[in-house]
Amino acid sequence: MRKLMIPVLVVALALMLMSMFVIPEGERGIVIRFGRVLTDDNQVSRIYEPGLHFKMPLFDRVKTLDARIQTMDGRGDRFVTSEKKDVIINTYVKWKIEDFRQYYLATGGGNALTAQALLERKVTDVLRSEIGAREIKQIVSGPRNNDVLPDSADSEEVTTEAARQALEIDGERDKIMVNVLKDTRESAMKDLGVRVVDFRIKKINLPDEISESIYRRMRAERESVARKHRSQGREKAEVIRAQAELEVATLLAEADKTARVTRGGADAKAAAIYSSAYSKDPEFFSFLRSLSAYKTSFSDKSDILVLDPKSEFFRYMNDMNGAPVK
Incomplete structure (x- = not known):
């Protein structure tokens, strides 16, 4: 009898340990039994909060799901405007699991990558419809009254030429984000069991070939x-x-x-x-002028003057009184 008690105790301890499970903080748990999610008497999925819980050993399997708000930072995708111009738009989505049973079934067992792929497809389809109905100058510009959406995130970066005309037009960028958030929230809750908390356009760029032509035109201007x-x-x-x-x-x-x-x-x-x-004194004045003429004429010894000695020029040389030479 004593020999049978030890195996029985071991089996009982193992079953007890197998029946216990812990849900970490920030997560929720659902129990899968024979491939189906357990529900209560009202056919509502049983959601296990963080803490210690019990399940049926061997038959039940626990699946923990992240209940926190998650961020899906989408890659830049190309969209076509109503003017048939291409734009590259980067977006991000904030979402969290609301219906854990629906999420588990829609994502093939609660696969987060599958959930993000499905959600990104929904966002892209709605955004493509919104972008296709507007011109590029409306897409890159916000409202002129500087209204902002509730729960606004970081400011958007716009690097297109149409941003220069933002003050002259009524932009619809915020309206686009509101419409995408509304439509995506409804379909995501219905199909995936997740609630889209927020949707934002981070950046709007033109393709390189278009940007280069715009830069050339701007440079020419x-x-x-x-x-x-x-x-x-x-x-x-x-x-x-x-x-x-x-x-x-x-x-x-x-x-x-x-x-x-x-x-x-x-x-x-x-x-x-x-x-x-x-x-x-006219005579004295005449004498001074003659002396000045002599000084100027005889200043250079190499000069030769051929003059009549009885000319008027030598008047004061011939007679100190300056009498005319006869």
Whole structure:
């Protein structure tokens, strides 16, 4: 009897341990029995909160699912606008499991990658419909009254030329996000058992080939504006230069006029002085002029003068009184 008790105790202990399970914090558990999710008397799935719980050993299998809000950071995808222009849009979605039974069945056993793939497909389909009904300038621009959505996340980055016209148009970017959130939330809850908490457009880009053509057009426009400014600058420079030259010519003319008037007055005064001096002693004045002429004529020894000794030039050399030579 004692020998049978030990195996019985071991089996009982093993069954007890097999019947116990723990749900970690932040997760929820469902019990699968014969491939079906256990429900209560009201046919509602039994959801096990974090803590210690019990199940039927050997027949029940526990599946734990993440009950926290999860983020699906979508890769950039290409969409076509109503103008038949391509845009590349990056988005992200915040979601959490609401109906654990539906989620388990729809994702093939609670596979998170399958859930994200299905949810991403739903978001992309709705977003493609919204983008296809709008022009690019409406997509990249927000409302002019700067309204924001509730539970707004980080600011979006827009790197397209149409962003320059955002202040001139009524943008519908926020409206697109609201519509996508609403439509996706309904279908995701129905089909996947998840609740879409938030949807945001992170970034809107143009394809490289389109961006390059836009940059070339922008560069040509800036070069045209630069040429216009340079032409206007040259025109103003010519006007300023002409005005400066006119002012210089006017100043020079006035200065020359003043100089001539001053010089004329000085010459008149000098002539008056000479005339006054000459009238006081004409003979002495004539003598000084002759001496100055001698000094100038005989300053260079190599000069040769061929003159008549009795000429008027040698008047004071022949006679100290300056009498005319006969």
